[in-house]
Amino acid sequence: MKETLEKLRAAALTAIADAPGAKRLEELRVKYLGKKGELTAILKQMGGLSAEERPVIGQAANSVRESIEQALEARGAVVEADALERRLRDEELDVTVPGTEACIGRRHPISIVLDEAKDIFVGMGFSIAEGPEVELSVYDFDRLNIPQSHTVREWSDTFYVAEDESVHLRCQTSPVQVRYMEAHSPPIRIISPGRVYRKDEIDATHSPMFHQIEGLAVDRGITMGDLKGTLNAVLQRLYGADTKTRFRPHHFPFTEPSCEVDVQCFVCSGAGCRTCKGEGWIELLGAGMVHPKVLSGCGIDPEEYSGFAFGLGLERMTMLRFGIDDMRLLFENDMRFLGQF
Ligand code: PHE
Numbered sequence: 001m002k003e004t005l006e007k008l009r010a011a012a013l014t015a016i017a018d019a020p021g022a023k024r025l026e027e028l029r030v031k032y033l034g035k036k037g038e039l040t041a042i043l044k045q046m047g048g049l050s051a052e053e054r055p056v057i058g059q060a061a062n063s064v065r066e067s068i069e070q071a072l073e074a075r076g077a078v079v080e081a082d083a084l085e086r087r088l089r090d091e092e093l094d095v096t097v098p099g100t101e102a103c104i105g106r107r108h109p110i111s112i113v114l115d116e117a118k119d120i121f122v123g124m125g126f127s128i129a130e131g132p133e134v135e136l137s138v139y140d141f142d143r144l145n146i147p148q149s150h151t152v153r154e155w156s157d158t159f160y161v162a163e164d165e166s167v168h169l170r171c172q173t174s175p176v177q178v179r180y181m182e183a184h185s186p187p188i189r190i191i192s193p194g195r196v197y198r199k200d201e202i203d204a205t206h207s208p209m210f211h212q213i214e215g216l217a218v219d220r221g222i223t224m225g226d227l228k229g230t231l232n233a234v235l236q237r238l239y240g241a242d243t244k245t246r247f248r249p250h251h252f253p254f255t256e257p258s259c260e261v262d263v264q265c266f267v268c269s270g271a272g273c274r275t276c277k278g279e280g281w282i283e284l285l286g287a288g289m290v291h292p293k294v295l296s297g298c299g300i301d302p303e304e305y306s307g308f309a310f311g312l313g314l315e316r317m318t319m320l321r322f323g324i325d326d327m328r329l330l331f332e333n334d335m336r337f338l339g340q341f
Contacts, residue, residue, distance in 0.1 A: 009064045016071040023077050058231050108341045113318040118238045121191045129190040131176035140176035144254040145293050159197050169197035173214035181298035186305050187219040204326040211314035218307030227308035255288025286311040
């Protein structure tokens, strides 16, 4: 029996020394020391031993148990340390390795200038209104006093959506004026930025889709002086305090009187150059005093109220702001170009 015990000790110690991990060690503990384990099995046979043999075998059995327990504990400490080291190695994080750069993109130059313009107008008490891009011809033409004979109403100029010409892609942001005046009574101060569509050939200064910022102020006693003061202040904020403007008489069906507004060429300061095509001035927007017919069509009494309106070309503003000489660059989505802003 003593021999059996010694064999058990030897087998157990070898197995324990070879155990690769904590799981295997637990299996071995159960196998040798568990209630149904091999040592227990041997001890159960002690009943058949003589009174002299019993304490001897008992001692030997205890010694085997102790050495197995010690071996389990020692090997346990080793595999635990190994596991920890492996984990530290696997989960190693080198904080000095350069990170992967997150590409968050950037604002389009048109958005940059639009945001600047919004800030300026909002600071002057204007709020922002929006209208549909697919517009009723009633709003984009009739209510704006644009006669049936006007060239803009021809199929060669406008993207009609309906055969009967009742719906089209708006060719200006001015219908938002009508929509807003219909729904609100004076005092009114809004700007309305958005896309507009015209059947223009694409070239360096034209695109069938572009952006405008419409402006409208209606109140008692609004004059052309308010229009000039407002636009001068805005353009000087956008292009610098020494920006010079020029108001030329013009015609729009929905304003009376009407004007076009130019800024003095910032490249040549008015002498004439390529940027301004030798003019010394760059046309930036159309404006005027809201036509009494447009006011009364929206339920506003032109005897009591007056207003000014203007329409700024956002692409033109952006090109001037950043010195861009070809409008197509704004729409081609070339990251080499867009990444510069
Ligand atoms: N809607 C005009 C255009 O597109 C611009 C404009 C707006 C003129 C408001 C006067 C008043 O040319």
